[in-house]
Amino acid sequence: MRIIVCIKQVPDPEYASMDKETGTVVREGVELMVNPFDLYAVEEALKIKEEFGGEVIAISMGPPQTEGALKEVIAMGVDEGILLTSLDFAGADTLATSYTLSMACKKISDFDLVLCGKQAIDGDTAQVGPGIAAHLGIPQITFVRKIDAITSERIRAERLVEGGYEVISSPFPLVMTVVKEINEPRLPTLKGKLRARKVEIKKWGPEDINVDKKRIGSEGSPTMVDEIFTPVLTKEGKIYSDEEMEEAVSEIITAQEEMGLI
Numbered sequence: 001m002r003i004i005v006c007i008k009q010v011p012d013p014e015y016a017s018m019d020k021e022t023g024t025v026v027r028e029g030v031e032l033m034v035n036p037f038d039l040y041a042v043e044e045a046l047k048i049k050e051e052f053g054g055e056v057i058a059i060s061m062g063p064p065q066t067e068g069a070l071k072e073v074i075a076m077g078v079d080e081g082i083l084l085t086s087l088d089f090a091g092a093d094t095l096a097t098s099y100t101l102s103m104a105c106k107k108i109s110d111f112d113l114v115l116c117g118k119q120a121i122d123g124d125t126a127q128v129g130p131g132i133a134a135h136l137g138i139p140q141i142t143f144v145r146k147i148d149a150i151t152s153e154r155i156r157a158e159r160l161v162e163g164g165y166e167v168i169s170s171p172f173p174l175v176m177t178v179v180k181e182i183n184e185p186r187l188p189t190l191k192g193k194l195r196a197r198k199v200e201i202k203k204w205g206p207e208d209i210n211v212d213k214k215r216i217g218s219e220g221s222p223t224m225v226d227e228i229f230t231p232v233l234t235k236e237g238k239i240y241s242d243e244e245m246e247e248a249v250s251e252i253i254t255a256q257e258e259m260g261l262i
């Protein structure tokens with residue numbers, strides 16, 4: 001099984017902040033980490049490899065320091081890391097990001113599964129995984145909490161939905177996004193850390209993955225951030241004591257009448 005895992009380097013939430021002018025996350029001069037959900041994707045990829053053989057390749061689009069994130073997952077057991085890095089990729093929204101990652105998947109080729117976290121803790125859109133599947137024209141199963149069967153032809157998984165789960169089966173190749181219920185990510189081993197120190201992370205730019213330059217970076221990003229603000233809580237609650245029950249009932253009826261509900 002040839003598995004690609006998409007990992008994103010994100011600012012540690014303890015130090016993260018937003019640039020109100022540009023509407024983007026401030027990434028300079030802050031502690032960085034691997035997006036926590038992506039560690040679950042890495043762990044699942046490693047478990048599948050341990051059972052069925054094959055290889056796990058991690059890819060990430062980001063500035064040069066993202067190499068550190070790739071080395072972190074290599075220390076967990078990932079075979080290879082590829083960094084998509086170029087000024088031309090900068091300023092990408094989710095459309096351009098998923099297009100770029102999908103073109104890297106095409107270049108890697110012959111993959112069976114692309115694994116992503118359910119969302120990044122900074123951008124938080126959960127759009128990149130589904131976007132990659134759409135660009136590649138392959139099936140997707142999002143919010144996977146358990147992979148319960150793998151055959152040479154198909155994979156079956158449980159995906160979280162509100163109030164329960166769905167069981168979905170898909171042929172290969174496909175994209176999956178995973179939630180934290182799926183596993184417990186392993187810690188890097190000493191052997192893994194030593195390997196990560198020596199391993200060379202491949203660096204690919206736009207020419208290496210044959211992208212249409214109009215579809216990457218800020219030029220390929222139609223998203224406009226209008227404004228960033230903390231929403232004002234408009235709902236108000238009122239707590240009545242036992243003695244105020246009559247008053248409560250009458251106030252609730254009046255409110256419902258005013259709203260035209262009764």
Ligand SMILES: Cc1cc2nc3c(=O)[nH]c(=O)nc-3n(C[C@H](O)[C@H](O)[C@H](O)COP(=O)(O)OP(=O)(O)OC[C@H]3O[C@@H](n4cnc5c(N)ncnc54)[C@H](O)[C@@H]3O)c2cc1C
Pocket residue numbers: 006007008009024035037038041059060061062090091092093094095097098101115116117118119120121122123124125126127128129221223224225
């Ligand atoms: C106008 C605009 C400009 C922006 N400019 C920048 C910028 O210059 N630099 C920047 O870093 N961000 C930038 N962003 C944010 C960037 O678009 C998003 O962070 C990115 O598209 C991923 O979206 P998300 O964080 O919501 O990921 P989600 O969709 O929530 O992520 C889901 C999963 O997709 C995978 N994934 C997501 N992003 C990557 C990645 N880069 N590499 C590998 N896997 C990934 C991971 O597995 C992740 O768990 C910009 C956004 C906008 C709207």
